[in-house]
Amino acid sequence: MKKGVGLRAAQRQILRDNDVLAALDERDVTDIAEGGRDVSALTDKELLEFIMAANLLYRAGEPLIDDGRYDFTYVAELRKRHPEHPFLHRVEPEPLALAKSVELPTRMLSTEKAYDFETITRWATRIEKAAAELGFAFDRLRFRATPKLDGFAAYDDGEKLYTRGDGRRGTDITRAFERGLKVAGTGERGQGAGEIVVSRSYFASHLAALFDNSRNFQASLIKEKELEEPAAQAIDCGAAVFYPFAQLPQWVGGWQELSRDFNDIVDKLWTQLDYDVDGIVFEMTEDAIKEYMGATRHHHRWQIAYKRNTETREVRVIEVVAQTSRSGRVNPVAEIEPTRLSGALIKRATAHHYAMVLAKGIGAGAMIRLSRSGEVIPKIEEVVEPKEVVLPQSCPSCGSDLVWEGDYLTCLNILDCPAQITNSIEHFFKTLGNIDGFGPSSVSRIYQGGTRRIRDIYSLEEQDLVALGFGPKQAQNMVEQLQRSLVEPIEDWRFLAAFGVHRMGMGNCEKLLSVFPLTRVFALTAEEIVEVKGFSDKSADEIIKGFSAVRSEFEALYALGFNLIVTSRQKEGGDRSGAILEGKTVVFTGTMSRGSRSDMQAQAKVLGAKVGSSVTTKTDLLVCGEKVGAAKLQKARTLGVKIVSEQEYLGMVAGAES
């Protein structure tokens, strides 16, 4: 929204007609939309009202703010405050004269949204899980991607055309067809869901002078009143159409290709059509899986829309400050003129490393473009106006000379650099995750008092902490917390990850410890590490170096007797070569009576098995629960796969474990 102009007359009218404002008035809405009030300062009621107003205006073709801001700032805030709020769990309603609404031939849902590839990956993991539960091989499944048309959602059952309404009831807008609206592609009626859209080039050449945006114009296409000239013309010349999703250009492929070519797929589909697109819709194509996953009241679980946050802002860098991290890498942080972006006040932005700072000219006074994509500290997208960069010569924390390691300026003073030490201590407690009171300010106070090692923190007594300036109550609490952290059960991989060895985050620690016991980790050779799936030669060498650097601290802490939960493989009795199902491919099918199928699959893996999802020539053992399909059994018999009941299987593995 343009600054200082207030609501447009049409927007004001929509708000009045729908009577949504009580805690806010029109001026408040303007003020919030223009970024004049921080989202955190809104009361629950104001927040909800603002969201409803924005939604209403958006649906009526008069959007108030852009989508990224709507999703990230306001809806995200509501989700943070009240994750179960009904507004978040149903289809956002279109303004609709209820008296005239009609039941839709089918439910029309919204889509789940992702603003990054990680979210798409998590979605795919849910599909993978469903696939495993149904016995489908995940790598054979096909995904479909289509452009997400940014138009006006409608449904064509062959007889009538409906708006989406609230997802259950919409309005009958068949009149649009009667006025000549054509169906894109084959032109056939009755192809189900789609969007009413107007061609981008036509909008630019014929309508841009009359309408603010295409949403604005789309609403005029389905007006009850007689069509205005621009709408009638756009329909006549076929620039405005109903586009059934079934006719959309598409990409179809497996997950492996999807994840490999993600950006290309997105870019290509995004620009393929001459219509506004506001995302890419990914979906599973296998009907059985779709049916099994089903839908929430808001979206189908087998579908997700990838969107991009397009709100960016240009700001000036005041100065670039160096910060030494726990690994010794010195990170550049740009302090910027405080700026509102997607509703939040931003004072800092990060550049990846000093090589980038140098290459792009991110110096004091540079003009940069920022976007917000979900992170707390936004990334620098682009440098609009570079300025000269002055590289730091020495570590901002300890003053040692810095050296280049790849793209990073690095402080090599591992043993004495205060920033490296305090950041490592904080990392330790943060990763343990079962202890409070050891955040940055406490850790820095302890450090200033002369304590450098984590093991020494564990031997601090109340009076020591009081002498460092902690209050008696706080000191008591900190000592209690330390004791508690020794007693509370904690996974051994988490404990190992707390030492912050480069490349040994929680995931990798768990992987390593599912093969080797914790006590062997410090004696591993590079060859042994590389044998573990997911580790490369290069990382193995680094890991060995990293482990040796923390070894003495590790041994001292380990000796304190943390209550470690041992990662499964070893618990089941020794190294992998002795495992009963070693190297066997096992498939589970049917309903298991003892626990869930996924638990049994996990246990089988612990015993050395590969778990398959369907019977193939590679399958060694088929374990059958109840209600097993005859076809599956027949296939196993034909391929000569050994078939056992759940009971028999449990007997087998029980014998092996004892």
Ligand SMILES: NC(=O)c1ccc[n+]([C@@H]2O[C@H](COP(=O)([O-])OP(=O)(O)OC[C@H]3O[C@@H](n4cnc5c(N)ncnc54)[C@H](O)[C@@H]3O)[C@@H](O)[C@H]2O)c1
């Ligand atoms: N700017 C604002 O003020 C404002 C207000 C409200 C909502 N919004 C935006 O709208 C979103 C929610 O809107 P929504 O409920 O319409 O959901 P949505 O944006 O996820 O869209 C779902 C709809 O996408 C349509 N669609 C288009 N192409 C499709 C394809 N290829 N395959 C399947 N479906 C396709 C369908 O009609 C479906 O109903 C929010 O996340 C926000 O980004 C913005």
Ligand SMILES: [Zn+2]
């Ligand atoms: Zn240093």
